[in-house]
Amino acid sequence: MRNTERRPRTFSDIGIRVVLLVLAAVLLMALQLSGNLRPVQSLITQLTAPAQLSATGVTTGVSDLFGSLLRIRTLEQDLAALDTRNAQLEGENESLREVEKENEELRSLLNFAQTRPRLELRGAQIVARVIGEESTNFIETILIDLGQVHGIRTGMPVVTDQGLVGRISDVTENTSKVLLLNDPGSSSSALLADSRLNGIVRGSTSGALIMDFIPQGPTFQEGEAVLSSGLGGKFPKGLAIGTVETIDSQPNAVFQTATVKPAVDFGALELVLVITNFEPNESLPDFLAAPPAQATPAAEETPADETPAEETP
Amino acid sequence: MNRGLLYYFMIPLLLFLCLLQSTAVARLKIAGVKPDLVLLMVIIGTLLYGMRPGILWAFIAGIGLDIFSGGPLGASSLAMMAAAGVAGLGHRPLSRFNPLVPLAAAALGTIVYAVVYLLILGTLALAGWSTLNLPLFETLRDIVLPVTLYNTALMLVLLPFLNRMPESQDL
Numbered sequence: 480m481r482n483t484e485r486r487p488r489t490f491s492d493i494g495i496r497v498v499l500l501v502l503a504a505v506l507l508m509a510l511q512l513s514g515n516l517r518p519v520q521s522l523i524t525q526l527t528a529p530a531q532l533s534a535t536g537v538t539t540g541v542s543d544l545f546g547s548l549l550r551i552r553t554l555e556q557d558l559a560a561l562d563t564r565n566a567q568l569e570g571e572n573e574s575l576r577e578v579e580k581e582n583e584e585l586r587s588l589l590n591f592a593q594t595r596p597r598l599e600l601r602g603a604q605i606v607a608r609v610i611g612e613e614s615t616n617f618i619e620t621i622l623i624d625l626g627q628v629h630g631i632r633t634g635m636p637v638v639t640d641q642g643l644v645g646r647i648s649d650v651t652e653n654t655s656k657v658l659l660l661n662d663p664g665s666s667s668s669a670l671l672a673d674s675r676l677n678g679i680v681r682g683s684t685s686g687a688l689i690m691d692f693i694p695q696g697p698t699f700q701e702g703e704a705v706l707s708s709g710l711g712g713k714f715p716k717g718l719a720i721g722t723v724e725t726i727d728s729q730p731n732a733v734f735q736t737a738t739v740k741p742a743v744d745f746g747a748l749e750l751v752l753v754i755t756n757f758e759p760n761e762s763l764p765d766f767l768a769a770p771p772a773q774a775t776p777a778a779e780e781t782p783a784d785e786t787p788a789e790e791t792p
Numbered sequence: 793m794n795r796g797l798l799y800y801f802m803i804p805l806l807l808f809l810c811l812l813q814s815t816a817v818a819r820l821k822i823a824g825v826k827p828d829l830v831l832l833m834v835i836i837g838t839l840l841y842g843m844r845p846g847i848l849w850a851f852i853a854g855i856g857l858d859i860f861s862g863g864p865l866g867a868s869s870l871a872m873m874a875a876a877g878v879a880g881l882g883h884r885p886l887s888r889f890n891p892l893v894p895l896a897a898a899a900l901g902t903i904v905y906a907v908v909y910l911l912i913l914g915t916l917a918l919a920g921w922s923t924l925n926l927p928l929f930e931t932l933r934d935i936v937l938p939v940t941l942y943n944t945a946l947m948l949v950l951l952p953f954l955n956r957m958p959e960s961q962d963l
Contacts, residue, residue, distance in 0.1 A: 493844050500851040500873060504866035511865040512921050523859055534815035542819060613861055614814040616825050616935050617909060617926060620862035648862055656862050664924045684926060684934040686824045
């Protein structure tokens with residue numbers, strides 16, 4: 480007869496499990512940091528990217544549906560006799576509006592590319608689609624549908640027609656992670672457009688952009704445009720970052736600080752551009768430093784096994 | 793044996809929530825932060841079924857989260873296992889039908905998760921293996937506190953459902 484009585488769980492049972500799982504987690508972390516996990520990560524990302532893309536699509540659809548429902552409710556109050564034909568037209572209109580919106584966005588991105596002929600811009604032929612966002616609250620990243628095979632490399636700047644978004648922090652075969660400019664670990668050398676004062680724009684834990692290290696003495700105005708200065712070699716010169724929102728100038732401080740209102744709405748990114756012919760130039764620890772990237776890398780020129788060293792964001 | 797359906801569907805459910813966390817949950821942002829649905833699910837699972845399965849779920853859910861995250865792989869697992877450890881304290885000695893227990897588990901679990909995650913990031917940054925190093929005080933004020941409130945409020949909403957779930961006696 481089978482003994483159905485279970486041995487009571489002891490603390491050591493759980494202890495062994497905890498130790499094994501902690502060791503497994505530490506091992507995974509070490510493997511990832513040393514770059515040995517890249518093929519596996521690449522495979523997993525390839526498998527999960529379609530699911531993420533679908534989930535993003537469904538989410539957008541559901542949001543749009545709720546929006547439409549709210550609109551329909553209002554319309555019902557005004558027009559009680561709305562028939563099926565009208566509802567169909569409304570639906571068609573909705574999808575057409577969506578197409579038009581995307582069209583407009585693509586047109587402005589094209590315009591951005593045409594007015595900056597020196598920057599080669601690459602996307603899903605020119606544009607990258609945002610397919611996912613950061614899962615934790617501590618890091619600000621997005622996932623885009625372009626990767627190594629499209630010529631994307633770690634460190635490449637990412638923009639929209641409105642301005643600077645961030646830079647590529649991690650690349651797999653078909654997807655890349657973009658560390659957003661408003662992440663506390665992000666920074667860019669910046670220039671105030673009118674007063675020509677230099678400083679550093681960095682992200683913060685509150686999600687706001689802070690411009691620091693502005694020399695004390697010269698004055699500048701709220702509303703002044705902030706551009707990337709190109710110093711330090713992280714980003715090309717002249718990309719819009721935002722506008723000065725508030726100024727913090729203490730008379731006994733060495734530098735002035737300003738809060739910058741971002742030019743880009745980081746919470747509503749759908750399409751972005753990757754600047755592929757810009758070579759980021761900055762000192763990284765040896766094991767993080769990527770091999771020198773080609774100016775205009777082509778997909779055919781990149782063997783899958785030639786994985787650039789990962790830059791941990 | 794009285795495990796309930798949730799026990800057997802926990803892993804697929806957690807992986808699905810990981811996917812949601814990196815897509816749909818971004819639309820639930822309030823004051824710049826989004827709720828940690830995966831963490832809440834691990835806490836609920838641990839409250840219902842104990843620390844033993846809870847630790848394993850925390851490990852798997854953490855890996856799932858890290859795949860969609862820009863952070864180091866395994867960091868969320870370690871942080872979530874610590875949170876499951878805290879939630880597991882409320883499994884047997886305290887009745888989870890006392891509303892304070894799940895709420896305290898959600899709040900403490902979120903704080904423990906955040907602190908462990910930040911410590912891991914800080915340690916890796918100190919060792920020069922990562923450039924991700926968040927200022928502790930600002931992060932606690934701007935991110936951890938609002939997320940703790942958000943997660944606890946969500947747990948409050950989930951309490952009626954949680955109280956209907958059968959509690960495991962054999963784990």
